[in-house]
Amino acid sequence: MREDGVRNPSCGLTNLGFHCASARYNASEPVLLEDSIRRNEGVLSRDGALIVRTGKFTGRSPKDKHIVREPGSEADIWWDGNREMSPAAFNRLKDDIFSYLADKHVEVQDLVGGADPAYSVNVRLIAEYTWHALFLRHLLRRPDPATLATYVPEYTIVNAPGFRADPERHGCRTDTVVAIDFSQKLILIGGTQYAGENKKSVFTILNHIYPERGVMPMHCSANHAHGDPSDAAIFFGLSGTGKTTLSSDPERILIGDDEHGWSDQGVFNFEGGCYAKTINLSQKAEPEIWHATHHAGTVLENVGYDPVARTLDLADGSLTENTRAAYPLDILNNVSPESRGGTPRHVFLLTCDAYGVTPPIGLLTPEQARALFLLGFTSKVAGTERGVTEPEPTFSTCFGAPFLTRRPEVYAELFEKRIASSGAQVWLLNTGWTGGGTADGKRMPIAVTRALLNAALAGRLDTRKVGVDPVWGMAVPSGVPAEAEGYMNPRSTWSDPAAFDRAAAALRKMLDERLEKLSLANPPYVPA
Incomplete structure (x- = not known):
């Protein structure tokens, strides 16, 4: 096997029992871009961006994700939310993916998850596709080149899009598979070209290991005020609900757009892109x-x-x-060089309400905040997951159910403690529909959402004179910006008030059923 590039010579692929025709370590972005084009993996845009196609998978395949049931982690895994795989099946999958890659060239990237050095985790990617290496090099954190000669991976991802799994032999659901074995600290991905599986595998790892270190892992974006990292805000939400858009604000400094940790020292980005x-x-x-x-x-x-x-x-x-x-x-021009901020003063739970009955903003009590964090009510936006072609109302526990390895209560308790100790205000922000549902309404205008967000961050919303939303029970503030005045009473935005009442009742029924399933039936903070 030919190996090229800067690397730790005592920590190569053979340590993993992996052999291939050639492996290149830690190629730079220009080299990866050139070779992606040379290998016909994509084309250049007029601006020099790499345009790629991901084939039949244009989103994640959460139903094809598996965790190995093994003694070291078995007791900690939330099995109701994760598909299991036996150790024997995983080892067969490992052997077969390694055999598939044995005569191929692979790209190796030695990267880091976590901007706070006290909590950072080394993650190595072994990729069949060159553009996957470029993708994850963009999205994870790139270590100082001087440290690569001593780099030791804690976890390794092996991604082989051309490999097709055998459900009977490998104990998986289809010929597409994402499998994690915490005992071997190894993630195997096959049968999908969608590069987001790489990044979300890292997020799953950090979701698993950080709670034991006292860090709350979060599916959220984050920013802070210009010149004041202590004035931080975080935005929880599923893909497509506005995390990136709302945190990428020219008036504030971006910490990161998707995955963060909340430690005693404050907020830090998991990623570098x-x-x-x-x-x-x-x-x-x-x-x-x-x-x-x-x-x-x-x-x-x-x-x-x-x-x-x-x-x-x-x-x-x-x-x-x-x-x-x-x-x-x-x-970006407007980004924190340290990818870190202080303890959040504001927490926004982004819900994409496909029913169109939720106010654009509401202030939550700590008790409401914990319950709604557990509920994670939102909508899956078209294309973000395999098979999702229209907005679908859903519950994603802790706003990140596909990436949670531990029971939801573990993350909810961390959330509750962080909110209590910080005194942060928690807001529910509806980036979904208004004036009707998905068939006859429209998405909440970005200008309205941003105006309300900026007002909340600046303390300009009047939380003394509030209304109480009949579905959520949250306080709806007054003194809102002019752009938002016509949206604060959702019922008034519908042309048919009776249709609004039916949609509100349907959402309330959905909430009640989910609350009961979570053993939170008849909570005093949600009015009947």
Whole structure:
């Protein structure tokens, strides 16, 4: 096996029992970009971004994700929320993926998860596709080149998109598989070209190990005020609900757009890049993301383009609504160089209400905040998961159910403690529909959401004179910006009030059933 590139010579692939035709370690972004083009894995945009197609998978495949049931971690795993795989099946899968890659070239990237050195975790990627190496190099944190000669991976991801699993032999659901064995600290991915599986595998690892270290792992974006890292805010939400858009604000400093930890010292980003949705991206409304999408070296997944001029068509959803841009944080103008901030003063739970009955903003009590964090009510947005073609109301526990390895109560208790100790205000922010449901309403205008968000951050919302929302029981503030005045009473935005009442009753019924399942039936903070 030929091995090239800067690496720790005592910690190569053979230590894993892995052999291949050739392996290149820690190639730089320009080299990976050049070779992705040379290997026909993508094409260049007019701006020098790499445009790739991910085949039949244009989103994650959460039902194809498995955790090995083994003695070291078995008691800690939330088995109601995770599919199991036997150790024997995992080892057969490992042997077969290693055999599949034995005559191929692979790219190796030695990377880091976690911007706080006290909690950082070394993660190595072994990738069949060169563009996957570029993607994860953008999205994780890149260690100082001087440290690569002594780098030791704690976890390893082996990604072989061309491999097809055998459900009977490998104990999986389909020929697509994502399998994690915490005893071997190894993640195997096969049968999907969608690069988001790489990044979310790292997030799953950190979701598992951080609670024991006293860190709350969070599926959220984060930013802080200019010149004041202590004035931090975090935004929980599923993909497509606005985490990246709302945290990428020219008036504030971006910490990160998707995955963070909350320690005694404050908030820190898990990643070194952003993974932003680009469908119908507006240069005016989202200038930072638009700029990154048109930047050399950015990876664009399934984005439409003119094949001759290579100009981007960000309105083209013919392949998927889940078009994405992956880019490093350091190309942004408005980003924290340390990827860290203080203890959050504001926490926003982003819900994408497909029923169209939730106010655009509401203030939660600590008890409400814990319950709604556990509920994680939102909608899956088209394309973010395999098979999702229309907005679907759903509950994603702790706003990150597909990535939780431990029981939800573990994360909810961490959340409750952090809110109590920080005194942070917790808001429910509806980025979903208004004036009707998905059939006859419209998405909440970004200008309205951002105006309310900025007012909340600046303390300009009147939380003394409030209404009480009849579905959620939360306090609806007064003194809102002019842009939002016509949206604060959701019922008044519907042309048919009776239809609103039916939709509100349907949502309330859905909430009651979920609360009962979570053993939170008849909570005093949600009015009947």
